[in-house]
Amino acid sequence: MAAAAIQTVQLTRRFPSGTALDRLDLEVFPGEVLALLGPNGAGKTTTIRLLNGVLQPDSGSARVLGLDPAVDGHAIRQRTGVLTENAGLDDRLTARENLEVVARIRGLKPAVAHERVGELLERFDMGERADVAVQGASTGQRKRIALVRALLHDPELLFLDEPTSGLDPAATRDVIELISSLATEHGRTVVLCTHFLGEAGRLADRMAVLHRGTLRAAGRPAELAAEMWQGLPTDIELAAPADARVLGLLRPLDGVITAESTPTGLRVEVGHRDVIARVVRTLVDASVDVFAATPQPHTLEDVYFAIEAQLEIESIS
Amino acid sequence: MTDTPRDWNAIRAVIRKDVTAVRRSKAVVIPMLAVPFLLLVILPLLIGVAARSQGGGVGNFLDSVPAGLADPITDLPEDEQMIVLVNGYLLAPLFLIVPLMVSAVLAADAFAGEKERRTMETLLHLPISNRDLFVAKLLGAFIPAIAVSWVGFALFCVVTNAVAWGVMGRIFVPTRLWGVVIFWVAPAVAMLGLGVMVRVSVRARSTQEANQLGGAVVLPLIFLAVGQSTGLLLVDLPVAFAIGAVIWVLALWLTRRGARRFTRDEIATRI
Ligand SMILES: Nc1ncnc2c1ncn2[C@@H]1O[C@H](COP(=O)(O)OP(=O)(O)OP(=O)(O)O)[C@@H](O)[C@H]1O
Ligand SMILES: [Mg+2]
Numbered sequence: 001m002a003a004a005a006i007q008t009v010q011l012t013r014r015f016p017s018g019t020a021l022d023r024l025d026l027e028v029f030p031g032e033v034l035a036l037l038g039p040n041g042a043g044k045t046t047t048i049r050l051l052n053g054v055l056q057p058d059s060g061s062a063r064v065l066g067l068d069p070a071v072d073g074h075a076i077r078q079r080t081g082v083l084t085e086n087a088g089l090d091d092r093l094t095a096r097e098n099l100e101v102v103a104r105i106r107g108l109k110p111a112v113a114h115e116r117v118g119e120l121l122e123r124f125d126m127g128e129r130a131d132v133a134v135q136g137a138s139t140g141q142r143k144r145i146a147l148v149r150a151l152l153h154d155p156e157l158l159f160l161d162e163p164t165s166g167l168d169p170a171a172t173r174d175v176i177e178l179i180s181s182l183a184t185e186h187g188r189t190v191v192l193c194t195h196f197l198g199e200a201g202r203l204a205d206r207m208a209v210l211h212r213g214t215l216r217a218a219g220r221p222a223e224l225a226a227e228m229w230q231g232l233p234t235d236i237e238l239a240a241p242a243d244a245r246v247l248g249l250l251r252p253l254d255g256v257i258t259a260e261s262t263p264t265g266l267r268v269e270v271g272h273r274d275v276i277a278r279v280v281r282t283l284v285d286a287s288v289d290v291f292a293a294t295p296q297p298h299t300l301e302d303v304y305f306a307i308e309a310q311l312e313i314e315s316i317s
Numbered sequence: 318m319t320d321t322p323r324d325w326n327a328i329r330a331v332i333r334k335d336v337t338a339v340r341r342s343k344a345v346v347i348p349m350l351a352v353p354f355l356l357l358v359i360l361p362l363l364i365g366v367a368a369r370s371q372g373g374g375v376g377n378f379l380d381s382v383p384a385g386l387a388d389p390i391t392d393l394p395e396d397e398q399m400i401v402l403v404n405g406y407l408l409a410p411l412f413l414i415v416p417l418m419v420s421a422v423l424a425a426d427a428f429a430g431e432k433e434r435r436t437m438e439t440l441l442h443l444p445i446s447n448r449d450l451f452v453a454k455l456l457g458a459f460i461p462a463i464a465v466s467w468v469g470f471a472l473f474c475v476v477t478n479a480v481a482w483g484v485m486g487r488i489f490v491p492t493r494l495w496g497v498v499i500f501w502v503a504p505a506v507a508m509l510g511l512g513v514m515v516r517v518s519v520r521a522r523s524t525q526e527a528n529q530l531g532g533a534v535v536l537p538l539i540f541l542a543v544g545q546s547t548g549l550l551l552v553d554l555p556v557a558f559a560i561g562a563v564i565w566v567l568a569l570w571l572t573r574r575g576a577r578r579f580t581r582d583e584i585a586t587r588i
Contacts, residue, residue: 107327
């Protein structure tokens with residue numbers, strides 16, 4: 001696999017209030033979307049600040065785009081774009097003024113900056129508000145301006161801290177599509193912090209779950225699911241909830257791990273896709289009408305909640 | 318930390334942003350213009366009018382001043398004494414309120430205000446070095462402070478000479494003392510205002526708090542010390558120079574200390 005875009009080794013940052021990030025080992029590969037997940041206060045924003053050289057680590061190290069953020073933060077910041085959790089716009093300036101400062105600092109020529117800002121504001125439906133003071137803009141409008149700011153210089157690595165919180169459904173869909181195309185079509189690497197698991201599931205190649213500063217799991221959702229659950233859950237729709245006789249037919253079958261009755265029929269957990277066909281055939285042979293058989297692979301959401309549940313059990317015991 | 322060469326493009330961009338934003342906030346602009354207007358236009362106007370109607374010497378007052386310092390005034394014709402003493406000399410230290418106040422108000426907005434508006438983090442994630450960001454924020458307050466002071470002083474000269482023409486019959490300000498105050502002491506005092514506010518803003522969570530901390534406690538004390546002790550000493554040019562030098566040293570020392578603490582990590586920790 002290509003050299004990692006981001007690699008951290010035992011990265012640690014403490015605050016007087018406690019350890020915000022505790023010995024993080026994490027890799028992000030070029031062109032992938034990593035969903036950085038975890039409850040409030042897990043250490044997601046702190047991680048971004050460390051990786052972009054804004055905060056210094058107390059111990060451990062990181063390499064971002066081949067550079068050490070603790071030393072070469074400036075060079076890293078030239079190549080990264082950050083959407084901060086808080087839009088951080090000056091209310092007294094217009095959207096365009098807020099953005100043009102950034103463009104100037106990033107070294108864009110005034111004419112280029114002007115054009116690029118106009119283009120991106122249009123892209124996010126903010127063209128009409130471009131020259132109005134930001135004061136009075138809604139949360140979602142601010143978020144869009146902040147997104148433009150992160151994308152202004154077409155960075156190769158993006159840190160997006162809750163990019164869709166506060167956006168309306170249409171804008172959310174738009175941003176999700178944008179992130180997806182940045183990664184898949186333009187080869188950009190994206191670190192995405194979010195509390196929306198559906199969105200993370202759609203976008204992320206890999207996920208990392210932080211909890212109180214500690215990394216609890218990292219990997220492809222499907223691989224993590226395979227470690228947690230043996231089989232593939234499959235819903236079988238019948239005319240009525242499956243009775244003991246029907247369940248009794250399926251349970252002895254080779255490859256069926258569990259079989260439970262559900263309000264719409266039954267749910268089996270199978271060792272492999274092929275087993276689904278065998279289950280359906282067995283039912284049909286026994287004159288049970290089958291209306292549908294739908295595999296329900298474990299999603300990123302399932303994985304996340306399973307990890308959370310595990311943490312809860314740990315904290316009780 | 319690797320040192321990057323100074324990026325004037327970025328510095329200019331930040332200065333322009335700060336100045337534009339501040340120009341649009343009434344809470345900052347009004348006191349920034351009202352105080353200089355009172356001190357540099359209204360006050361000399363009143364003094365000029367009073368001098369014209371009453372005239373008279375100031376011998377008694379000058380008795381308490383060392384002879385060498387009082388000479389340039391006691392040598393004047395009696396009806397010119399008061400107006401020259403007040404507008405030519407006594408107002409000079411009072412004038413220092415202008416650069417001090419303007420720079421302090423702007424520095425509070427640039428440092429504590431940026432934190433309060435939560436716009437600081439945006440800047441921290443950009444490719445601008447700590448040093449350049451600090452220089453930009455400093456200049457963004459320093460340049461307007463000097464500009465307001467100098468424009469105000471030009472107005473003061475016009476008003477003072479015009480209103481005193483009947484008595485003086487000649488242009489008498491700027492005096493040489495004013496020259497030293499304007500070009501040497503005023504920039505030092507502006508820098509002092511910056512130095513104090515930079516330090517105060519590290520702690521303060523909002524502009525208001527910074528202004529309260531800096532404005533209500535520290536600045537008047539400094540000003541009192543400067544104003545009182547120099548009120549009449551400033552009549553003497555070498556002393557005015559020396560006082561300017563002392564203020565410069567203090568101001569630069571404070572600012573350097575502020576600069577050392579102005580690191581991304583330090584700022585981001587306090588966001
Ligand atoms: N500057 C700071 N000073 C003190 N404590 C801090 C600071 N920044 C973060 N922390 C603490 O570190 C922990 C991690 O915070 P962080 O902001 O990284 O969490 P997060 O995962 O981004 O949370 P959220 O989902 O709420 O945005 C929290 O307990 C927080 O209180
Ligand atoms: Mg956060």
